[in-house]
Amino acid sequence: MEGIIKIDNLTKSYGNIKAVNNLSFKVKKGELFSFLGINGAGKSTTINIICGELRKDSGTVLVCDQDVDCDDKYIKKKIGVVFQESLLDKSLTVYDNLKIKAALYNITGKDFIKRYDELSSLFDLKEIEKQPIRELSGGQRRRADIARAIIHNPEILILDEPTTGLDPGTRKKIWKVLNLLRKKQNLTIFLTTHYMEEAADSDYIVILDKGSIIAEGTPLELKNKYAYDMILIYNISEDEIKKLNKPYIRIRDGFKIEIKTLEEATELIIKNRNLFKDYEIVKGKMDDVFLNATGYDLEVE
Amino acid sequence: MRELINLTKRNVKVYFSDKGMFFTSLITPIILLVLYATFLAGIYRDNFISIIPEGFKISDKLINSLVGGQLVSSLLSVSCITVAFTSNLLMVQDKVNNSIKDINVTPTSKFAIGLSYFASTFISTILVNVIVAIICFVYIYFQGWYMNINDVILILFDILILSLFGTALSSVVNYNLSSQGQITAVGTMVSAGYGFICGAYMPISSFNQTLQKILSFLPSTYATSLFRNHSLNGPFREMNRLNIPINIINEIKKGLDCKIIFFDNNVTIRIMYTILILSIIILTVLFFLMNKRRK
Numbered sequence: 001m002e003g004i005i006k007i008d009n010l011t012k013s014y015g016n017i018k019a020v021n022n023l024s025f026k027v028k029k030g031e032l033f034s035f036l037g038i039n040g041a042g043k044s045t046t047i048n049i050i051c052g053e054l055r056k057d058s059g060t061v062l063v064c065d066q067d068v069d070c071d072d073k074y075i076k077k078k079i080g081v082v083f084q085e086s087l088l089d090k091s092l093t094v095y096d097n098l099k100i101k102a103a104l105y106n107i108t109g110k111d112f113i114k115r116y117d118e119l120s121s122l123f124d125l126k127e128i129e130k131q132p133i134r135e136l137s138g139g140q141r142r143r144a145d146i147a148r149a150i151i152h153n154p155e156i157l158i159l160d161e162p163t164t165g166l167d168p169g170t171r172k173k174i175w176k177v178l179n180l181l182r183k184k185q186n187l188t189i190f191l192t193t194h195y196m197e198e199a200a201d202s203d204y205i206v207i208l209d210k211g212s213i214i215a216e217g218t219p220l221e222l223k224n225k226y227a228y229d230m231i232l233i234y235n236i237s238e239d240e241i242k243k244l245n246k247p248y249i250r251i252r253d254g255f256k257i258e259i260k261t262l263e264e265a266t267e268l269i270i271k272n273r274n275l276f277k278d279y280e281i282v283k284g285k286m287d288d289v290f291l292n293a294t295g296y297d298l299e300v301e
Numbered sequence: 302m303r304e305l306i307n308l309t310k311r312n313v314k315v316y317f318s319d320k321g322m323f324f325t326s327l328i329t330p331i332i333l334l335v336l337y338a339t340f341l342a343g344i345y346r347d348n349f350i351s352i353i354p355e356g357f358k359i360s361d362k363l364i365n366s367l368v369g370g371q372l373v374s375s376l377l378s379v380s381c382i383t384v385a386f387t388s389n390l391l392m393v394q395d396k397v398n399n400s401i402k403d404i405n406v407t408p409t410s411k412f413a414i415g416l417s418y419f420a421s422t423f424i425s426t427i428l429v430n431v432i433v434a435i436i437c438f439v440y441i442y443f444q445g446w447y448m449n450i451n452d453v454i455l456i457l458f459d460i461l462i463l464s465l466f467g468t469a470l471s472s473v474v475n476y477n478l479s480s481q482g483q484i485t486a487v488g489t490m491v492s493a494g495y496g497f498i499c500g501a502y503m504p505i506s507s508f509n510q511t512l513q514k515i516l517s518f519l520p521s522t523y524a525t526s527l528f529r530n531h532s533l534n535g536p537f538r539e540m541n542r543l544n545i546p547i548n549i550i551n552e553i554k555k556g557l558d559c560k561i562i563f564f565d566n567n568v569t570i571r572i573m574y575t576i577l578i579l580s581i582i583i584l585t586v587l588f589f590l591m592n593k594r595r596k
């Protein structure tokens with residue numbers, strides 16, 4: 001089996017807005033797949049189509065080699081979803097929410113108790129299990145959401161911005177659990193996030209803009225293509241920087257020069273020793289990949 | 302089957318834990334109580350006394366029992382419907398706040414999901430109204446008890462029928478709603494309007510002829526009439542025993558909508574039940590057809 005999710009020429013419009021436009025990509029089994037894009041790029045729309053929540057206009061979507069239009073019961077057992085907004089019943093407790101949802105996957109009685117205990121220790125649910133969802137903090141609620149999403153041991157876990165708004169500690173904890181699940185069960189994770197450092201750990205990245213792919217590849221490929229290393233030079237006048245004969249950008253206290261390779265940087269520095277009194281080399285980051293690929297550079301220069 | 306039971310349990314739980322929804326359903330019954338407490342009871346009391354011809358001695362207890370029976374029948378006929386509507390609005394609420402998405406991603410069939418809303422509405426409605434009925438019986442007991450076990454059983458049966466009717470009606474009406482605004486609109490319309498058109502605030506017999514004709518086409522008219530008949534059977538039997546002329550009793554029955562005329566024909570209790578049961582069947586079939594159509 002090549003791809004656990006295969007999408008071909010997927011299109012979906014809301015009235016005049018083409019939310020997803022002729023989209024094609026593949027997610028391989030066991031990989032951490034990042035699906036990036038600015039707000040409104042069409043990420044949630046694609047997710048809603050994959051999990052059978054929304055009807056597509058055209059194209060094909062195969063999950064575990066089944067068309068989402070035909071046999072959706074089979075697919076539904078394979079997929080767990082954490083939606084962008086938490087969808088547990090606000091007035092019911094964490095425990096009741098999980099119990100009810102488990103029953104919808106035919107997990108009841110002893111099976112449920114066993115599964116609940118596993119999840120409870122993974123996500124520290126003990127302390128919050130008797131609280132209604134509406135009384136939980138954002139991070140506690142997210143833990144309950146993810147526990148709910150994997151209650152039936154799905155093969156694919158779809159996460160729509162699972163960590164938005166969470167503190168770094170909570171984020172780290174959630175990723176620890178997710179990574180454990182990937183290792184232990186070969187869980188495929190389909191991730192949407194606005195935190196580039198999360199995407200940097202993924203196996204494959206697709207970047208979406210206005211419903212179409214504008215860049216894709218492994219983090220390394222994308223960095224090579226879209227993120228340039230930079231030399232930042234401080235304590236230097238504009239006249240002096242002009243002598244380098246390179247395009248430059250003014251930054252606070254100095255200038256920024258894009259370089260293709262580290263050799264190029266070394267050469268430049270050796271040649272112009274006297275100019276490089278105070279400088280640093282900054283490696284290209286996923287943030288740059290995202291900003292350069294989408295062209296939405298928010299940097300103030 | 303197991304998923305259906307669990308989903309139904311979930312719906313009932315969410316309904317009762319959301320106190321806002323639950324209390325909305327009690328607005329109409331409360332309006333009714335206030336109306337009775339402030340002036341309706343007095344009007345009816347004077348009315349009964351004026352109808353009874355001179356020379357018949359009627360105890361306060363019997364009059365109280367008549368007025369109380371009327372209040373109780375109005376309360377029950379209204380609350381069966383309003384409770385059904387508000388508990389059924391959960392179906393819309395789930396769409397509005399997207400909770401339904403989290404149910405749709407499970408391997409539960411659309412049919413089972415539809416059925417679970419139907420079942421939970423019915424269960425919530427029956428639960429609330431049996432409690433309301435018990436309070437009503439206690440109230441009547443202190444006002445003047447002339448009922449027999451038959452009357453009690455029939456009132457409980459009416460609650461069953463009317464809860465089913467409320468469930469089926471609200472399921473069909475609410476099925477196509479999908480926004481918070483619509484929820485509020487339907488909730489308000491039902492709680493404000495139903496008490497009026499079913500003859501709970503004022504008997505239909507006191508409306509003008511045209512309105513009476515129009516209302517005689519609505520099943521709700523017969524629903525209220527069933528409650529009226531069964532909660533007032535006792536006092537009427539007692540009046541009979543006191544040898545109050547039958548035409549006077551019939552006069553009172555007519556005034557209270559116990560007797561309904563449909564184009565010059567007297568509608569019997571059996572026909573009333575038939576009308577309601579047929580309406581329930583038609584509405585239920587309609588609801589499940591609508592559920593089937595949408596995948």
Ligand SMILES: Nc1ncnc2c1ncn2[C@@H]1O[C@H](COP(=O)(O)OP(=O)(O)OP(=O)(O)O)[C@@H](O)[C@H]1O
Binds near residue numbers: 018019041
């Ligand atoms: N129900 C809807 N009705 C109309 N338009 C919609 C609807 N849902 C989404 N859209 C539009 O479709 C486009 C894609 O939305 P989508 O929610 O998929 O974006 P997203 O990539 O998930 O964004 P975000 O990062 O903000 O979550 C947007 O332009 C949005 O306005």
Ligand SMILES: [Mg+2]
Binds near residue numbers: 045084160
């Ligand atoms: Mg989104």
